[in-house]
Amino acid sequence: MTSTVTAASLLPTATGQLSTQPPITQIIPILRATFSLLRTFFSQASRVLVVLATPLLIFVPFVSRLLAPLILVFHIVLDAAVYTPYTIISIAVVALYPVYIFCGVACISGAVLGILGRSLVALSNNAIAPGPPMTAESLPAASMRPRKRRRKSSFTEDS
Template sequence: MASPTVSVSPTVQATPPPILQLLPLLSRTFSASVSASSYIARNASSALSLFLTPLTLMLPAVLYVFAPFIVTSQILLDAFVVIPYRVTVYILQVVYPLYVFVGVACICGALLGFGARQVVKGIVWVILGDGAIKSIELEVPQQQNTPSRVGTRRRSSMKGKRRSVKVEGKLLLS
């Protein structure tokens, strides 16, 4: 018996993706930028500390001079901002459960009232028909625009006639 022969064709070499060629370049660029930024930060820090050293020597004296103003401003800030804020937050935290309870009760009451009204309208419609629903709806009575004078009395002794009174050369009507 003869064995079958297998022929292998030459393989095509795959080219690497372009990102693999860019990775070493990106790595070197990132490393250089990190080292440059650390060098700049180190030099800026040393230069800044060189210029700020005299200020740090004067800082205790300046704070000593401004201490009364600083303490007064802290006391006023505590009295008029911090303490009222904390009291308000505490009261709101205490009242919040009551607020939620009342809100839920109002919403449930409104839904129950609306549902009950719809049930009553449905029952009336089933029993009496369409015409009864229109007669059930309430009409708001209109109020008169004239004010009521029941039980009021005039306090003046004058009847209602207009009388002229002359005071210092001016004519006044009462």
């Protein structure tokens, strides 16, 4: 029941020669034929669509005249709600851009100078008069005794 594979069965015989071409070369003709067929189909489909849609072009002037009031109202609403605010905002942004840049540069410069100044003062203070090293004994000890709360009086001095 078990089959054994011998070296002779793996060798090519006169009836079945092994293909020396890589598999990609076998796919290329199939892809060429497929793309050629698709190109032909889409070019013919577009021609058929134009032929079928041409009689419908007769109705375009009628439909456009019927929808003219709706289109005009839509255009007015769109102009008032979108185009005009966008134009105003874009003009304001362009006009305020130099102020934005000036304030941004001023804030960044102020922050850099402040940090640099604080660091230089701390460095010079440590160089001139270094403080004693902080140890656990030099820190103030917290009292273990609970503190009494002060009662708040109902009368204040302001009243």
